[in-house]
Amino acid sequence: MSRWEPNARGRLEQAALDLYRERGFEQTTAAQIAERAGLTERTFFRHYADKREVLFGGSPALEQAFVDTLAATPATAAPIDAMAATLETVAAFFLERQDFARQRQAVITANAELRERELIKLASLSAALAATLRRRGVKEPAASLTAEAGIAVFKIGFERWVGDSGERTLAEFLRESLHELKLVASGE
Template sequence: MGRWEPNARGRLAQAALDLYEERGFEQTTAAQIAERAGLTERTFFRHYRDKREVLFEGAPALAKFFVDTLTDIPDSVLPIDAIASTLESVATFFEERHTFARQRQAVIIANTELRERELVKLASLAAALAATLRGRGVPEPAATLTAEAGITVFKVGFERWVGQDGDRTLAHFLRESLAELRTVTAGRQPAPAADGS
Protein backbone atom coordinates (compact mmCIF):
# COMPACT_ATOMS: atom_id res chain seq x y z
CA MET A 1 0.00 0.00 0.00
CA GLY A 2 1.47 3.36 -1.08
CA ARG A 3 2.07 6.10 1.42
CA TRP A 4 -0.07 9.21 1.37
CA GLU A 5 1.61 12.11 -0.39
CA PRO A 6 0.07 15.48 0.53
CA ASN A 7 -0.32 17.83 -2.45
CA ALA A 8 1.80 15.54 -4.63
CA ARG A 9 0.44 17.07 -7.84
CA GLY A 10 1.20 20.63 -6.78
CA ARG A 11 4.66 19.67 -5.54
CA LEU A 12 5.42 17.93 -8.83
CA ALA A 13 4.21 20.92 -10.86
CA GLN A 14 6.35 23.37 -8.90
CA ALA A 15 9.39 21.08 -9.01
CA ALA A 16 8.95 20.71 -12.78
CA LEU A 17 8.74 24.46 -13.35
CA ASP A 18 11.80 25.09 -11.19
CA LEU A 19 13.82 22.47 -13.05
CA TYR A 20 12.63 23.63 -16.48
CA GLU A 21 13.87 27.11 -15.58
CA GLU A 22 17.18 25.89 -14.15
CA ARG A 23 18.11 23.17 -16.65
CA GLY A 24 15.79 23.69 -19.60
CA PHE A 25 12.73 21.67 -20.56
CA GLU A 26 14.57 19.21 -22.80
CA GLN A 27 17.24 18.43 -20.22
CA THR A 28 14.77 17.71 -17.40
CA THR A 29 13.46 14.18 -16.84
CA ALA A 30 10.40 12.92 -15.01
CA ALA A 31 12.72 11.16 -12.53
CA GLN A 32 14.45 14.45 -11.73
CA ILE A 33 11.11 16.20 -11.22
CA ALA A 34 9.93 13.47 -8.85
CA GLU A 35 13.20 13.54 -6.93
CA ARG A 36 13.03 17.35 -6.56
CA ALA A 37 9.47 17.00 -5.22
CA GLY A 38 10.54 14.27 -2.78
CA LEU A 39 8.41 11.68 -4.58
CA THR A 40 8.93 8.66 -6.82
CA GLU A 41 8.95 8.62 -10.61
CA ARG A 42 5.98 6.26 -10.43
CA THR A 43 4.08 8.94 -8.50
CA PHE A 44 4.91 11.45 -11.24
CA PHE A 45 3.31 9.19 -13.85
CA ARG A 46 0.25 8.64 -11.67
CA HIS A 47 -0.38 12.39 -11.93
CA TYR A 48 0.98 13.31 -15.37
CA ARG A 49 1.25 11.43 -18.68
CA ASP A 50 4.48 13.24 -19.56
CA LYS A 51 6.52 16.27 -18.58
CA ARG A 52 4.68 18.55 -21.07
CA GLU A 53 1.37 17.92 -19.35
CA VAL A 54 2.64 19.80 -16.28
CA LEU A 55 2.53 22.97 -18.41
CA PHE A 56 -0.78 22.32 -20.16
CA GLU A 57 -2.92 20.49 -17.62
CA GLY A 58 -5.08 23.59 -17.04
CA ALA A 59 -6.05 23.96 -20.72
CA PRO A 60 -9.32 21.96 -20.59
CA ALA A 61 -10.51 23.81 -17.47
CA LEU A 62 -9.63 27.16 -19.05
CA ALA A 63 -11.48 26.28 -22.27
CA LYS A 64 -14.54 25.21 -20.27
CA PHE A 65 -14.41 28.44 -18.26
CA PHE A 66 -14.25 30.52 -21.49
CA VAL A 67 -17.15 28.66 -23.11
CA ASP A 68 -19.37 28.50 -20.00
CA THR A 69 -18.86 32.20 -19.31
CA LEU A 70 -19.69 33.20 -22.89
CA THR A 71 -22.71 30.88 -22.91
CA ASP A 72 -24.13 32.55 -19.79
CA ILE A 73 -24.07 36.06 -21.30
CA PRO A 74 -27.49 37.10 -22.71
CA ASP A 75 -27.81 36.64 -26.48
CA SER A 76 -28.88 40.28 -26.80
CA VAL A 77 -25.32 41.45 -25.96
CA LEU A 78 -23.25 42.34 -29.04
CA PRO A 79 -20.69 39.64 -29.89
CA ILE A 80 -17.59 41.77 -29.18
CA ASP A 81 -19.12 42.98 -25.89
CA ALA A 82 -19.90 39.37 -24.95
CA ILE A 83 -16.25 38.48 -25.60
CA ALA A 84 -15.15 41.51 -23.53
CA SER A 85 -17.29 40.33 -20.61
CA THR A 86 -15.92 36.82 -21.00
CA LEU A 87 -12.34 38.12 -20.85
CA GLU A 88 -13.14 40.07 -17.66
CA SER A 89 -14.39 36.88 -16.04
CA VAL A 90 -11.51 34.79 -17.35
CA ALA A 91 -9.06 37.19 -15.69
CA THR A 92 -10.35 35.95 -12.32
CA PHE A 93 -9.19 32.43 -13.32
CA PHE A 94 -5.63 33.75 -13.00
CA GLU A 95 -5.92 35.70 -9.75
CA GLU A 96 -3.06 34.88 -7.38
CA ARG A 97 -1.27 32.96 -10.17
CA HIS A 98 1.02 35.66 -11.57
CA THR A 99 4.27 34.05 -10.38
CA PHE A 100 3.27 30.62 -11.71
CA ALA A 101 2.05 32.07 -15.03
CA ARG A 102 5.23 34.10 -15.45
CA GLN A 103 7.43 31.08 -14.75
CA ARG A 104 5.39 28.87 -17.09
CA GLN A 105 5.50 31.46 -19.88
CA ALA A 106 9.30 31.73 -19.65
CA VAL A 107 9.62 27.95 -20.06
CA ILE A 108 7.26 27.90 -23.05
CA ILE A 109 8.98 30.82 -24.81
CA ALA A 110 12.34 29.03 -24.52
CA ASN A 111 11.15 25.90 -26.38
CA THR A 112 9.87 25.70 -29.97
CA GLU A 113 7.77 22.57 -29.39
CA LEU A 114 6.09 24.14 -26.35
CA ARG A 115 5.42 27.40 -28.22
CA GLU A 116 3.72 25.39 -30.98
CA ARG A 117 1.60 23.53 -28.44
CA GLU A 118 0.60 26.85 -26.82
CA LEU A 119 -0.49 28.18 -30.22
CA VAL A 120 -2.54 25.02 -30.80
CA LYS A 121 -4.18 25.56 -27.40
CA LEU A 122 -5.08 29.15 -28.33
CA ALA A 123 -6.41 28.06 -31.73
CA SER A 124 -8.60 25.46 -30.00
CA LEU A 125 -9.90 28.14 -27.65
CA ALA A 126 -10.74 30.40 -30.60
CA ALA A 127 -12.57 27.54 -32.35
CA ALA A 128 -14.57 26.78 -29.19
CA LEU A 129 -15.54 30.45 -28.80
CA ALA A 130 -16.52 30.70 -32.48
CA ALA A 131 -18.75 27.62 -32.10
CA THR A 132 -20.31 29.16 -28.98
CA LEU A 133 -20.96 32.44 -30.81
CA ARG A 134 -22.57 30.54 -33.70
CA GLY A 135 -24.76 28.81 -31.12
CA ARG A 136 -25.82 32.28 -29.96
CA GLY A 137 -26.94 33.08 -33.52
CA VAL A 138 -23.87 35.02 -34.65
CA PRO A 139 -23.36 34.30 -38.37
CA GLU A 140 -20.08 33.61 -40.14
CA PRO A 141 -17.63 35.15 -40.68
CA ALA A 142 -18.53 37.40 -37.72
CA ALA A 143 -18.41 34.52 -35.21
CA THR A 144 -14.90 33.44 -36.23
CA LEU A 145 -13.58 37.01 -36.53
CA THR A 146 -14.91 37.92 -33.08
CA ALA A 147 -13.55 34.75 -31.47
CA GLU A 148 -10.12 35.17 -33.07
CA ALA A 149 -10.01 38.83 -32.04
CA GLY A 150 -10.94 37.86 -28.47
CA ILE A 151 -8.17 35.25 -28.28
CA THR A 152 -5.68 37.74 -29.74
CA VAL A 153 -6.67 40.26 -27.06
CA PHE A 154 -6.23 37.52 -24.46
CA LYS A 155 -2.80 36.51 -25.83
CA VAL A 156 -1.48 40.08 -26.01
CA GLY A 157 -2.90 41.04 -22.62
CA PHE A 158 -1.59 37.86 -21.00
CA GLU A 159 1.91 38.36 -22.41
CA ARG A 160 1.99 41.94 -21.14
CA TRP A 161 0.72 40.80 -17.72
CA VAL A 162 3.39 38.11 -17.26
CA GLY A 163 6.02 40.54 -18.55
CA GLN A 164 5.56 42.90 -15.61
CA ASP A 165 5.97 42.56 -11.86
CA GLY A 166 2.36 41.80 -10.97
CA ASP A 167 1.35 45.26 -9.71
CA ARG A 168 -1.47 45.40 -12.24
CA THR A 169 -4.04 42.68 -12.80
CA LEU A 170 -4.57 40.59 -15.89
CA ALA A 171 -7.97 42.27 -16.25
CA HIS A 172 -6.19 45.65 -16.57
CA PHE A 173 -4.07 44.39 -19.48
CA LEU A 174 -7.02 42.67 -21.16
CA ARG A 175 -9.06 45.89 -20.99
CA GLU A 176 -6.11 47.86 -22.36
CA SER A 177 -5.60 45.41 -25.25
CA LEU A 178 -9.30 45.41 -26.10
CA ALA A 179 -9.33 49.22 -26.10
CA GLU A 180 -6.38 49.17 -28.53
CA LEU A 181 -8.25 46.76 -30.80
CA ARG A 182 -11.34 48.97 -30.75
CA THR A 183 -9.18 52.01 -31.60
CA VAL A 184 -7.49 50.22 -34.50
CA THR A 185 -10.76 48.90 -35.95
CA ALA A 186 -12.34 52.35 -35.65
CA GLY A 187 -9.59 53.66 -37.93
CA ARG A 188 -7.88 55.82 -35.29
CA GLN A 189 -4.19 55.98 -34.42
CA PRO A 190 -3.45 54.20 -31.11
CA ALA A 191 -2.10 56.43 -28.33
CA PRO A 192 1.34 55.60 -26.89
CA ALA A 193 1.10 53.31 -23.84
CA ALA A 194 1.31 55.09 -20.50
CA ASP A 195 4.11 52.77 -19.36
CA GLY A 196 6.14 53.45 -22.51
CA SER A 197 5.69 49.97 -23.97
Protein backbone atom coordinates in the same frame (compact mmCIF):
# COMPACT_ATOMS: atom_id res chain seq x y z
CA MET B 1 7.97 8.32 -0.50
CA SER B 2 4.55 8.06 1.02
CA ARG B 3 1.66 6.56 -0.93
CA TRP B 4 -0.40 9.72 -0.85
CA GLU B 5 0.48 13.34 -0.39
CA PRO B 6 -1.89 16.27 -0.84
CA ASN B 7 -1.61 18.62 -3.84
CA ALA B 8 0.39 16.26 -6.04
CA ARG B 9 -0.44 18.24 -9.21
CA GLY B 10 0.66 21.53 -7.69
CA ARG B 11 3.87 20.03 -6.39
CA LEU B 12 4.60 18.45 -9.78
CA GLU B 13 3.96 21.77 -11.53
CA GLN B 14 6.30 23.67 -9.23
CA ALA B 15 8.98 20.97 -9.37
CA ALA B 16 8.83 20.97 -13.17
CA LEU B 17 9.12 24.75 -13.36
CA ASP B 18 12.07 24.75 -10.98
CA LEU B 19 13.87 22.04 -12.93
CA TYR B 20 13.09 23.55 -16.33
CA ARG B 21 14.61 26.82 -15.16
CA GLU B 22 17.63 25.13 -13.56
CA ARG B 23 18.42 22.52 -16.21
CA GLY B 24 16.33 23.43 -19.23
CA PHE B 25 13.25 21.70 -20.57
CA GLU B 26 15.12 19.24 -22.80
CA GLN B 27 17.45 18.08 -20.01
CA THR B 28 14.68 17.41 -17.49
CA THR B 29 12.92 14.05 -17.24
CA ALA B 30 9.56 13.09 -15.78
CA ALA B 31 11.39 10.96 -13.22
CA GLN B 32 13.40 13.98 -12.05
CA ILE B 33 10.25 16.06 -11.75
CA ALA B 34 8.55 13.36 -9.68
CA GLU B 35 11.59 12.96 -7.46
CA ARG B 36 11.83 16.73 -6.86
CA ALA B 37 8.12 16.78 -5.94
CA GLY B 38 8.61 13.86 -3.54
CA LEU B 39 6.42 11.56 -5.64
CA THR B 40 6.89 8.50 -7.79
CA GLU B 41 7.23 8.56 -11.56
CA ARG B 42 4.06 6.49 -11.71
CA THR B 43 2.23 9.30 -9.86
CA PHE B 44 3.60 11.78 -12.37
CA PHE B 45 2.11 9.80 -15.27
CA ARG B 46 -1.16 9.41 -13.42
CA HIS B 47 -1.50 13.19 -13.61
CA TYR B 48 0.27 14.08 -16.88
CA ALA B 49 0.76 12.35 -20.21
CA ASP B 50 4.26 13.79 -20.64
CA LYS B 51 6.60 16.44 -19.27
CA ARG B 52 5.16 19.10 -21.61
CA GLU B 53 1.67 18.72 -20.17
CA VAL B 54 2.83 19.80 -16.72
CA LEU B 55 2.90 23.32 -18.19
CA PHE B 56 -0.50 22.95 -19.85
CA GLY B 57 -2.41 20.98 -17.22
CA GLY B 58 -4.73 23.91 -16.53
CA SER B 59 -5.74 24.30 -20.18
CA PRO B 60 -8.92 22.18 -20.00
CA ALA B 61 -10.17 24.09 -16.95
CA LEU B 62 -9.31 27.42 -18.57
CA GLU B 63 -11.11 26.45 -21.77
CA GLN B 64 -14.16 25.35 -19.79
CA ALA B 65 -14.14 28.63 -17.85
CA PHE B 66 -14.03 30.58 -21.12
CA VAL B 67 -16.82 28.55 -22.73
CA ASP B 68 -19.08 28.55 -19.67
CA THR B 69 -18.62 32.27 -19.13
CA LEU B 70 -19.25 33.13 -22.79
CA ALA B 71 -22.33 30.90 -22.88
CA ALA B 72 -23.71 32.63 -19.78
CA THR B 73 -23.42 36.18 -21.13
CA PRO B 74 -26.75 37.84 -21.95
CA ALA B 75 -28.14 36.73 -25.31
CA THR B 76 -28.67 40.38 -26.25
CA ALA B 77 -24.95 41.21 -25.97
CA ALA B 78 -23.10 41.87 -29.21
CA PRO B 79 -20.48 39.17 -29.89
CA ILE B 80 -17.51 41.43 -29.08
CA ASP B 81 -19.21 42.65 -25.89
CA ALA B 82 -19.89 39.05 -24.85
CA MET B 83 -16.21 38.28 -25.49
CA ALA B 84 -15.14 41.35 -23.47
CA ALA B 85 -17.29 40.24 -20.52
CA THR B 86 -15.81 36.75 -20.82
CA LEU B 87 -12.24 38.06 -20.78
CA GLU B 88 -13.00 40.20 -17.75
CA THR B 89 -14.47 37.26 -15.82
CA VAL B 90 -11.81 34.75 -16.82
CA ALA B 91 -9.04 37.10 -15.68
CA ALA B 92 -10.04 36.10 -12.14
CA PHE B 93 -8.76 32.59 -12.99
CA PHE B 94 -5.26 34.10 -12.72
CA LEU B 95 -5.56 36.04 -9.48
CA GLU B 96 -2.57 35.35 -7.24
CA ARG B 97 -0.87 33.36 -10.03
CA GLN B 98 1.31 36.00 -11.68
CA ASP B 99 4.63 34.60 -10.38
CA PHE B 100 3.73 31.10 -11.54
CA ALA B 101 2.47 32.45 -14.89
CA ARG B 102 5.65 34.48 -15.36
CA GLN B 103 7.88 31.45 -14.66
CA ARG B 104 5.76 29.23 -16.91
CA GLN B 105 5.84 31.74 -19.76
CA ALA B 106 9.63 32.09 -19.53
CA VAL B 107 10.02 28.32 -19.91
CA ILE B 108 7.60 28.22 -22.86
CA THR B 109 9.23 31.18 -24.59
CA ALA B 110 12.64 29.51 -24.36
CA ASN B 111 11.53 26.34 -26.20
CA ALA B 112 10.15 26.08 -29.76
CA GLU B 113 8.28 22.83 -29.01
CA LEU B 114 6.52 24.44 -26.06
CA ARG B 115 5.70 27.60 -28.04
CA GLU B 116 4.10 25.36 -30.66
CA ARG B 117 2.13 23.51 -27.98
CA GLU B 118 0.93 26.85 -26.57
CA LEU B 119 -0.30 27.93 -30.02
CA ILE B 120 -2.15 24.62 -30.43
CA LYS B 121 -3.86 25.13 -27.06
CA LEU B 122 -4.84 28.69 -28.03
CA ALA B 123 -6.21 27.46 -31.37
CA SER B 124 -8.28 24.86 -29.54
CA LEU B 125 -9.59 27.55 -27.21
CA SER B 126 -10.49 29.76 -30.17
CA ALA B 127 -12.38 26.90 -31.85
CA ALA B 128 -14.32 26.22 -28.63
CA LEU B 129 -15.23 29.90 -28.32
CA ALA B 130 -16.33 30.09 -31.97
CA ALA B 131 -18.53 27.03 -31.45
CA THR B 132 -20.04 28.65 -28.35
CA LEU B 133 -20.76 31.84 -30.29
CA ARG B 134 -22.41 29.82 -33.08
CA ARG B 135 -24.63 28.12 -30.49
CA ARG B 136 -25.58 31.62 -29.36
CA GLY B 137 -26.76 32.34 -32.92
CA VAL B 138 -23.73 34.25 -34.18
CA LYS B 139 -23.21 33.49 -37.87
CA GLU B 140 -19.93 32.88 -39.63
CA PRO B 141 -17.53 34.50 -40.17
CA ALA B 142 -18.47 36.73 -37.21
CA ALA B 143 -18.25 33.83 -34.72
CA SER B 144 -14.73 32.84 -35.80
CA LEU B 145 -13.54 36.43 -36.11
CA THR B 146 -14.81 37.28 -32.62
CA ALA B 147 -13.22 34.15 -31.13
CA GLU B 148 -9.88 34.81 -32.83
CA ALA B 149 -9.97 38.47 -31.76
CA GLY B 150 -10.74 37.42 -28.19
CA ILE B 151 -7.79 35.02 -28.17
CA ALA B 152 -5.51 37.70 -29.65
CA VAL B 153 -6.60 40.14 -26.93
CA PHE B 154 -6.05 37.45 -24.29
CA LYS B 155 -2.61 36.51 -25.65
CA ILE B 156 -1.34 40.09 -25.90
CA GLY B 157 -2.83 41.11 -22.56
CA PHE B 158 -1.43 38.01 -20.87
CA GLU B 159 2.07 38.58 -22.29
CA ARG B 160 2.02 42.19 -21.11
CA TRP B 161 0.74 41.11 -17.67
CA VAL B 162 3.47 38.51 -17.08
CA GLY B 163 6.05 41.09 -18.10
CA ASP B 164 4.63 43.65 -15.67
CA SER B 165 5.89 44.41 -12.17
CA GLY B 166 2.69 43.07 -10.62
CA GLU B 167 1.05 46.38 -9.87
CA ARG B 168 -1.72 45.92 -12.43
CA THR B 169 -4.19 43.07 -12.85
CA LEU B 170 -4.61 40.85 -15.86
CA ALA B 171 -8.12 42.29 -16.30
CA GLU B 172 -6.61 45.76 -16.74
CA PHE B 173 -4.27 44.54 -19.46
CA LEU B 174 -7.10 42.69 -21.20
CA ARG B 175 -9.32 45.80 -21.17
CA GLU B 176 -6.44 47.86 -22.55
CA SER B 177 -5.71 45.33 -25.31
CA LEU B 178 -9.38 45.15 -26.28
CA HIS B 179 -9.56 48.94 -26.40
CA GLU B 180 -6.52 48.99 -28.72
CA LEU B 181 -8.13 46.37 -30.96
CA LYS B 182 -11.31 48.44 -31.19
CA LEU B 183 -9.24 51.52 -32.10
CA VAL B 184 -7.44 49.58 -34.83
CA ALA B 185 -10.73 48.21 -36.17
CA SER B 186 -12.36 51.64 -36.19
CA GLY B 187 -9.42 53.18 -38.07
CA GLU B 188 -8.63 55.73 -35.35
